[in-house]
Amino acid sequence: MPSKPIPGSTGEVLTCLPSAYQPHAATGLLHLPRFIAKAKYVQAHGALPASYAKNYKRGMDRFLCLHLGVDPGNVEKIVHTASSDAEIDARLLALFPADVRAPQWNRSYVQKGLTESGREFLKEALTNMGCADRIGEIISVVDLMEFDEGRIE
Secondary structure (H helix, E strand, O other), rough: OOOOOOOEEEOOOOOOOOOOEEEOOOOOOHHHHHHHHHHHHHHHHHHOOOHHHHHOOOOOHHHHHHOOOOOHHHHHHHHOOOOOOOOOOHHHHHHHHOOOOOHHHOOOOHHHHHHHHHHHHHHHHHOOOOOOEEEOOOHHHHHHHHHOOOOOO
């Protein structure tokens, strides 16, 4: 039987976040639903668990915002001040460029971790999670998020 992460090895795990492979309905962008959900979590709870806070508005959130040419803080501000999901979408569409280049972003996003240094990162992360047997099976950073949050068995 394949291993599963040692409980707590990556810190607190938020299973309430959407799948990293779920596209944003209004833009088709992968990861945007997670970024929005993290911003909502911060608004509701004051902060993210440390395991997520270290990459909030950094990591994949920042990579997405760099792709779009926007500041992650502006995305967070929209989420925190909008009165509904429809308003969030409308305001994000106004902030983002007309062409969000979703296919280009989505391809790049799902390939994070496929470089030699990325494979080393995944190897180290999986070893620290007690899952060295999953090296070569969990092949991207997106897969690692899914695995950590229990969506990949």
